[in-house]
Amino acid sequence: MSAGHTAVTTPVAGxxxxxxxxxxxxxxxxxxxxxxxxxxxxxxVVELAAGVLRFKELQRAIPGxxxxxxxxxxxxxxxxxxLVKRTVHPTIPPQVxxxxxxxxxxxxxxVKTLADWSIAHRPAIAAARETWDAAHPDSxxx
Amino acid sequence: MSAGHTAVTTPVAGxxxxxxxxxxxxxxxxxxxxxxxxxxxxxxVVELAAGVLRFKELQRAIPGxxxxxxxxxxxxxxxxxxLVKRTVHPTIPPQVxxxxxxxxxxxxxxVKTLADWSIAHRPAIAAARETWDAAHPDSxxx
DNA sequence: CTGCATCCGTACGGATACTG
DNA sequence: CAGTATCCGTACGGATGCAG
Numbered sequence: 165m166s167a168g169h170t171a172v173t174t175p176v177a178g179x180x181x182x183x184x185x186x187x188x189x190x191x192x193x194x195x196x197x198x199x200x201x202x203x204x205x206x207x208x209v210v211e212l213a214a215g216v217l218r219f220k221e222l223q224r225a226i227p228g229x230x231x232x233x234x235x236x237x238x239x240x241x242x243x244x245x246x247l248v249k250r251t252v253h254p255t256i257p258p259q260v261x262x263x264x265x266x267x268x269x270x271x272x273x274x275v276k277t278l279a280d281w282s283i284a285h286r287p288a289i290a291a292a293r294e295t296w297d298a299a300h301p302d303s304x305x306x
Numbered sequence: 307m308s309a310g311h312t313a314v315t316t317p318v319a320g321x322x323x324x325x326x327x328x329x330x331x332x333x334x335x336x337x338x339x340x341x342x343x344x345x346x347x348x349x350x351v352v353e354l355a356a357g358v359l360r361f362k363e364l365q366r367a368i369p370g371x372x373x374x375x376x377x378x379x380x381x382x383x384x385x386x387x388x389l390v391k392r393t394v395h396p397t398i399p400p401q402v403x404x405x406x407x408x409x410x411x412x413x414x415x416x417v418k419t420l421a422d423w424s425i426a427h428r429p430a431i432a433a434a435r436e437t438w439d440a441a442h443p444d445s446x447x448x
Numbered sequence: 449c450t451g452c453a454t455c456c457g458t459a460c461g462g463a464t465a466c467t468g
Numbered sequence: 469c470a471g472t473a474t475c476c477g478t479a480c481g482g483a484t485g486c487a488g
Contacts, residue, residue: 179411180418182352191369192424193348193417199431201343203461206335210324219470231462236471240447246434257469258468267430269321274423275335276322281416282334288409289341292388305382345481361450373482378451399449400488452487459480467472 196274199245204230204238206275209264212248213272216263247271338416341387346372346380348417351406354390355414358405389413 182191200206204226211217211225223235230238239262242248247268253259264271297303324335342348346368353359353367365377372380381404384390389410395401406413439445 179355179414182355182414182418182421191352192421192428193352195424195428195431196420197343197348201339206339210335213321213324229462232471233463233473234461237447237461244435244438244447245431246438247431252470255469256468258471260470267427267434270427271423272321272324274419276324277416277419278338279324279334281413282337285409285412286334286337289337289387289389292409293386296386296388305379305386371482374451375453375483376481379481394450397449398488400451402450450488452485454485455483457480457482460478462477463475465472465474468470 199241199247200271200275202238204234205242206278208235208238208242208248208262209268209271209275212262212264212268213275216261219260219262222262242268341383341389342413342417344380346376347384348420350377350380350384350390350404351410351413351417354404354406354410355417358403361402361404364404384410 182193200209207226207228207230208222211222217225219235219239222239223230223232226235239248239250243250246265249263249265249268251261251263253261342351349368349370349372350364353364359367361377361381364381365372365374368377381390381392385392388407391405391407391410393403393405395403
């Protein structure tokens, strides 16, 4: 192969092909991961998939104690990307509701796929890790 | 709803439900993201999906100039998780080949789904961003 | 070629205090 | 309640040098 990219070494049958037209192309994958790969975004999507939530509700619903700051940031970014809609009711005390947009809802299928794969392979991965860790007692890889 | 979790506020029709049995459960999603959410793992999977590659080949194939250190780390972690198989040919100079395991190959479908979603919604997201950025001239959210 | 060790800058995220 | 502002520690990742 001339200039190395997406090597066609040993094409596997029945395998979806992820095509990167040009070298140095990110195949679109990097995009999604930059958006959902952070610590909290998926959780926001998951919780909002079930329905409209207020700020505090969202914060309580998300597993793992998200800080107020992080929830604000996360939800703002999702809003900026058109995945979440934010509506403010100018009452006292203020009430702000968050919900997924249509595009946001389309994400749900994606997340479901992720969750399914994870759950299906969790045991196998755990096993692989144990084996590897046993074979490599002192390694900083982790 | 008593103690807030996975609120059942406004269930949406025809929407996959991501169930978290217990509060503070990560629904399995965090697992995958911890594994593929980093900067390079997906690329390794994508390139190896096409066939067996040596270290240098892999490095050249991946878009965005991955450092040698990062490629080593990434590939080691994937190996630890049982997603990548590493075979060493004790020659001079050394020759090391990387390939996906069966489980690794099962990831390809997942990645394809990600890529597809990304490409499909890229324009919409770009538009949403422009709108938002215009409406919020001075914001550190980005 | 493949890989480890080391150093170092930055970006991400947590904690806290303060405002409308 | 729903934020904003600030400070601060750490983990991630890049650059470089050395070794089998």
